[in-house]
Amino acid sequence: MSFESTPHPIDILLVEDNAADVRLTEEVLTESKVHNNLMVANDGQEALMCLRRQGKFKNSPRPDLILLDLNLPVKDGREVLADIKADSDLKRIPVVILTTSKAEEDILKTYNLHANCYITKPVDLEQFVTVVRYIEDFWLAIVRLPGNGKR
Amino acid sequence: MRNADDRQWVVHTYQVMAQLDGVLQGMTDAETGERGYILTGQDSYLGPYQRGLTAVREGIAAVRKLTADNVKQQRSLDALEPLVAERLRELQERIQVRRDVGLAAGAAAVREGPGKDYMDRVRVTTNEMKSEEQRLLTLRSVELDASSRRTRTVLVLGESLGLLLLGVAGLIVHGEMRHRAQAEEQVRTLNADLERKVAERTAELAERAKDLERSNMELQQFAYVASHDLQEPLRTIASFTQLLAKRYGDKLDDKAREFIAFAVDGSKRMQTLINDLLSFSRVGTQGRPLVPVSTDAVLDAVLKSLKRGIEDSRAIITRDPLPMVLADELQLSQLLQNLIGNAIKFRREDTVKVHVGARRTATGWNISVRDNGIGVAPEHSERIFVIFQRLHTKTQYPGTGIGLAICKKIAERHGGRIWLEPTAGGGSTFIFSIADGGSYASKEQIHDELRIHATSN
Numbered sequence: 001m002s003f004e005s006t007p008h009p010i011d012i013l014l015v016e017d018n019a020a021d022v023r024l025t026e027e028v029l030t031e032s033k034v035h036n037n038l039m040v041a042n043d044g045q046e047a048l049m050c051l052r053r054q055g056k057f058k059n060s061p062r063p064d065l066i067l068l069d070l071n072l073p074v075k076d077g078r079e080v081l082a083d084i085k086a087d088s089d090l091k092r093i094p095v096v097i098l099t100t101s102k103a104e105e106d107i108l109k110t111y112n113l114h115a116n117c118y119i120t121k122p123v124d125l126e127q128f129v130t131v132v133r134y135i136e137d138f139w140l141a142i143v144r145l146p147g148n149g150k151r
Numbered sequence: 152m153r154n155a156d157d158r159q160w161v162v163h164t165y166q167v168m169a170q171l172d173g174v175l176q177g178m179t180d181a182e183t184g185e186r187g188y189i190l191t192g193q194d195s196y197l198g199p200y201q202r203g204l205t206a207v208r209e210g211i212a213a214v215r216k217l218t219a220d221n222v223k224q225q226r227s228l229d230a231l232e233p234l235v236a237e238r239l240r241e242l243q244e245r246i247q248v249r250r251d252v253g254l255a256a257g258a259a260a261v262r263e264g265p266g267k268d269y270m271d272r273v274r275v276t277t278n279e280m281k282s283e284e285q286r287l288l289t290l291r292s293v294e295l296d297a298s299s300r301r302t303r304t305v306l307v308l309g310e311s312l313g314l315l316l317l318g319v320a321g322l323i324v325h326g327e328m329r330h331r332a333q334a335e336e337q338v339r340t341l342n343a344d345l346e347r348k349v350a351e352r353t354a355e356l357a358e359r360a361k362d363l364e365r366s367n368m369e370l371q372q373f374a375y376v377a378s379h380d381l382q383e384p385l386r387t388i389a390s391f392t393q394l395l396a397k398r399y400g401d402k403l404d405d406k407a408r409e410f411i412a413f414a415v416d417g418s419k420r421m422q423t424l425i426n427d428l429l430s431f432s433r434v435g436t437q438g439r440p441l442v443p444v445s446t447d448a449v450l451d452a453v454l455k456s457l458k459r460g461i462e463d464s465r466a467i468i469t470r471d472p473l474p475m476v477l478a479d480e481l482q483l484s485q486l487l488q489n490l491i492g493n494a495i496k497f498r499r500e501d502t503v504k505v506h507v508g509a510r511r512t513a514t515g516w517n518i519s520v521r522d523n524g525i526g527v528a529p530e531h532s533e534r535i536f537v538i539f540q541r542l543h544t545k546t547q548y549p550g551t552g553i554g555l556a557i558c559k560k561i562a563e564r565h566g567g568r569i570w571l572e573p574t575a576g577g578g579s580t581f582i583f584s585i586a587d588g589g590s591y592a593s594k595e596q597i598h599d600e601l602r603i604h605a606t607s608n
Contacts, residue, residue: 020387027394100383104255123386123422125393 013063044075177206443588446473466503494522
């Protein structure tokens with residue numbers, strides 16, 4: 001299968017409070033075949049500031065994909081998800097829930113809040129690499145998303 | 152004469168009202184039991200649930216009988232019964248959902264169910280019925296007043312009938328007044344008694360609700376800690392040591408690679424421990440209802456899944472004819488598998504012999520698993536059932552020390568216990584007690600009976 005080559009880097013927003021997980025995702029993404037630019041928000045409030053280009057995110061690009069952890073300080077991932085999906089401007093950005101939680105109620109609740117997909121982080125590194133690769137392949141190369149006129 | 156009747160009516164009114172309260176109480180008890188079961192998955196909560204069902208059924212039957220002469224009350228009962236049945240059907244469905252799907256689905260069903268609505272309507276209808284009884288009682292008291300006025304009229308006319316008659320009439324009035332005072336006193340006592348009982352019961356229920364809430368919180372916290380807080384740092388350790396090996400493996404010497412291997416191995420073992428802990432807690436929270444189960448059939452399945460180990464150790468397994476018992480089939484097979492697995496694992500060099508036996512007791516059955524293995528010193532006979540307690544190093548015998556702890560928890564969930572008995576000539580004999588399943592109806596029959604109880608009358 002051949003994917004359309006992307007002419008410009010893909011912007012990904014990672015919302016994650018755990019520094020180790022941020023680092024790991026960065027590492028795995030550097031091995032990616034898709035040219036990408038990773039932005040990081042350490043809590044829910046920062047995530048929304050980034051999306052609305054406020055404060056230190058004034059010049060940040062609008063992300064093509066959001067990777068969202070659920071258990072975050074200040075503003076919980078579920079609240080961030082609800083805010084994004086209630087915002088007519090932001091709701092079309094695909095949100096991938098990437099969390100350690102396997103709880104059925106988390107899965108149900110986030111889909112009810114219109115999460116685009118829910119993934120439990122695997123313990124094993126090789127499996128994590130595979131998961132990140134699948135996310136990229138699917139959301140950044142396979143699916144067609146509406147053009148958002150960001151560039 | 153009519154005073155005796157009047158007293159009778161007061162008593163009747165309070166009987167009807169007490170029975171209606173009993174119906175409401177029964178529904179609340181059934182609901183409390185249901186909530187308890189949904190939170191904990193423990194069958195012990197189905198006791199109060201069943202008693203609640205019985206109270207509701209008996210209460211409705213009693214009111215039906217007591218108000219047989221009152222068309223209005225009978226009609227209210229006709230309206231009340233489908234509401235009660237619908238509510239009880241809902242409770243039973245949710246118990247089934249909790250049993251078949253799990254805690255989250257059960258809790259979701261509670262949240263989304265129309266339950267409160269039904270319960271409110273049940274309350275409104277019973278309150279109407281109680282008001283009706285009150286109204287009738289007031290009406291009868293008015294009649295009583297009228298009768299007492301008539302008596303006084305007779306008294307005035309009685310002047311012309313002479314002193315004797317006056318005296319007799321006076322006695323009648325006196326008697327009537329006394330009876331009335333007695334009846335009123337009785338009403339007051341009954342009222343005070345009822346109020347006290349309601350207050351007591353309310354306090355008791357509030358206390359119980361608080362207990363349930365607390366245990367619910369603890370349960371949720373535990374599940375959260377186990378599935379998230381412990382897993383996350385573990386993921387970090389495992390992932391980064393693996394990343395280290397992947398990226399820098401060729402730049403490191405043998406010693407460094409060995410250290411990394413130990414770190415990876417350690418985190419994987421910790422993951423096993425976390426999963427063990429979860430399966431241990433699941434014995435209590437994810438259990439299925441106890442139904443008649445053939446121990447023979449369960450043992451057949453267990454021996455099949457242990458086939459490899461049995462063949463490798465050339466174990467000889469013998470058995471008594473085994474009984475029908477009341478059990479959660481999955482847990483019974485886990486119990487037997489752990490015991491027989493241990494018998495094979497902790498073997499001595501000579502031929503492995505395992506015998507599965509059964510002995511009838513006053514309350515059920517004692518099932519035993521006897522082996523000729525290394526045995527357990529008597530001073531350790533309690534310790535071996537404690538979670539993560541091991542008597543040997545991992546190199547002697549692998550394992551985390553979870554097997555017998557799970558066995559103990561399973562035996563206890565079945566209302567029995569497990570213990571170790573000294574065995575002549577070495578080896579060990581594990582025995583667990585379990586209820587007889589021979590005389591019990593099938594699961595479907597129990598289910599049907601519940602449904603009939605919820606909808607009949």
